[in-house]
Amino acid sequence: MNPITIRKAKTDDVIELSELFYEFIGVGSDLTAMKIQIEITSNNPNYYVAVACDGNRVVGTAMGIVCYDLVGNCNPFMLAENVVVSSEYQGRGIGKLLMQALEDFGQMNQCNYVILVSGSKRETAHKFYESIGYSPDHKGFKKRLKQQI
Numbered sequence: 001m002n003p004i005t006i007r008k009a010k011t012d013d014v015i016e017l018s019e020l021f022y023e024f025i026g027v028g029s030d031l032t033a034m035k036i037q038i039e040i041t042s043n044n045p046n047y048y049v050a051v052a053c054d055g056n057r058v059v060g061t062a063m064g065i066v067c068y069d070l071v072g073n074c075n076p077f078m079l080a081e082n083v084v085v086s087s088e089y090q091g092r093g094i095g096k097l098l099m100q101a102l103e104d105f106g107q108m109n110q111c112n113y114v115i116l117v118s119g120s121k122r123e124t125a126h127k128f129y130e131s132i133g134y135s136p137d138h139k140g141f142k143k144r145l146k147q148q149i
Helices: 011-025 031-042 094-108 123-131
Strands: 004-008 047-054 057-067 077-085 114-116
Touching: 004 094, 011 031, 011 057, 011 077, 031 047, 047 094, 057 094, 077 094, 094 114
Parallel strands: 077 114
Antiparallel strands: 004 047, 047 057, 057 077
């Protein structure tokens, strides 16, 4: 196994990203739309889509989005989304590397905090997030506005 590296996602990563997301949620991705989204987010300084690589193979990903805030010092906060590590690579510290990359991005953007949502039954993920300093002392809610096809 090669040392794991973290880098910004590229449009060439869409097939491997799609495979990761399929493994995670069992839903296929529109590769053309994903490629367009990666191009858009790559050019938007408020987005960071990180990928973890074992050599040239993408084995994990996480996305950070800097959001403006109107409260207190009005510094932004960051939303973490699409955090996935291939089951073959879980337990090797890759999730920690990805989350650290997002937190570094958030600190560079002077974010006050990071928020994320994790499915209520994903106990292993919850333990992971707690182990890296995320507090479960808030309750999150999610409402789907559009059904995935």
